[in-house]
Amino acid sequence: MKITRIETHVCHARMRNWVFVKVLTDQPGLFGWGEATLEWHTRGVVGSVEDLAPLLIGQDPSRIEYLWQMMYRQHFWHGHGIVRATAIAGIDLALWDIAGKVAGLPCSKLWGGPVRDYVRTYCHLGGGKMEDFYETAAEDAQRFADLARKAVEDGFTAFKTMAVPPTMPIEGLKPIRAAEAAVRAMREAVGDGIDIMVDCHARPSPAMGLKFGQALDPYGLYFFEEPCWPEAVEGLAAIKRAITTPVATGERVTNLAAFRDLFAAGACDICQLDITHCGGLTEARRIAALAEAYRIALAPHNPQGPVSTAASLEFGFSQPSYIICETVHADVPWRQDVVQEGFTVERQGRLVRPNTRPGLGITINENEVKKHPFQQEIPQVVFYPDGSIGDW
Numbered sequence: 001m002k003i004t005r006i007e008t009h010v011c012h013a014r015m016r017n018w019v020f021v022k023v024l025t026d027q028p029g030l031f032g033w034g035e036a037t038l039e040w041h042t043r044g045v046v047g048s049v050e051d052l053a054p055l056l057i058g059q060d061p062s063r064i065e066y067l068w069q070m071m072y073r074q075h076f077w078h079g080h081g082i083v084r085a086t087a088i089a090g091i092d093l094a095l096w097d098i099a100g101k102v103a104g105l106p107c108s109k110l111w112g113g114p115v116r117d118y119v120r121t122y123c124h125l126g127g128g129k130m131e132d133f134y135e136t137a138a139e140d141a142q143r144f145a146d147l148a149r150k151a152v153e154d155g156f157t158a159f160k161t162m163a164v165p166p167t168m169p170i171e172g173l174k175p176i177r178a179a180e181a182a183v184r185a186m187r188e189a190v191g192d193g194i195d196i197m198v199d200c201h202a203r204p205s206p207a208m209g210l211k212f213g214q215a216l217d218p219y220g221l222y223f224f225e226e227p228c229w230p231e232a233v234e235g236l237a238a239i240k241r242a243i244t245t246p247v248a249t250g251e252r253v254t255n256l257a258a259f260r261d262l263f264a265a266g267a268c269d270i271c272q273l274d275i276t277h278c279g280g281l282t283e284a285r286r287i288a289a290l291a292e293a294y295r296i297a298l299a300p301h302n303p304q305g306p307v308s309t310a311a312s313l314e315f316g317f318s319q320p321s322y323i324i325c326e327t328v329h330a331d332v333p334w335r336q337d338v339v340q341e342g343f344t345v346e347r348q349g350r351l352v353r354p355n356t357r358p359g360l361g362i363t364i365n366e367n368e369v370k371k372h373p374f375q376q377e378i379p380q381v382v383f384y385p386d387g388s389i390g391d392w
């Protein structure tokens, strides 16, 4: 068995261009799907897949670890920059899809699963509609409450919000009070039985992240995400020590060694590795093993397209410390036209029952993908009141 071709299929989905990666073999009808979506870097990722392809064409696709090492270590530059780590992930996912199809088993069964009966999922406020999630101002507490009620009506028992506004490295009380009011409104709207997460998007400095974390601590958040830049490892650790709310981070961390540094510093309770950015399922399984040694929970970052979701779920059915999977369902109305999935979602509770098909269990409808060709992503830029650059 040999790899004959690697294709990218770009599908414009409003905020993101989904980059689907198809690895074809010399066996009739045998191919695998992966995903390498990286918003605002679509051309770079597509080019990176093209750059990697000569290392893989003619190789045996069942040698996944060998090929991962080839992609990561050959050509001198190690593959942990965000663009190449994403390209590697897209190919790696497709190789695992092929391995499952050859074995006639869902990927989770290749890794000793299933370890659970279902995977719990959570949504963004607005279900993935970018305006609701990213553009609801922290001052608009009532809007947060309304969207929170809607998430619960849609069957979710957990949802994520961006209730922390962009702030300069040091600011006074106003943004803290705004975040607090938004979270209080949501808690009052949905009660204590629903899990609320706040994603800071690494907007705050460590000092501001600490202030937000302490202000929101009484509201019993399920987790408090990216309270400062992920590279500010000691800042994360200080925030984690100062609050009882579990701290989550990892969506921008792309390799095992960087996760080691986070874990060893006591910088997080929840590892939000992104399977499409951290080098794929091959590296994700190593990161999960390391997290296990620290008893750190797994909750993958997954706001991308349907192959990313399928891979995140297969991973979840094989990982004991996996607690919940991020999902979006309302980013584009035609999302389900692009894919057939092997798993089922129970609307009440939004619990996912295991995939029963081989590999990642998905079929991508290439004709539907062609209806949504590449478009430049909508810019998301943030400036502070004085015109200086902020973090989105």
Ligand SMILES: [Mg+2]
Pocket (backbone or CB within 6 Å): 199, 201, 225, 226, 251
């Ligand atoms: Mg996030």
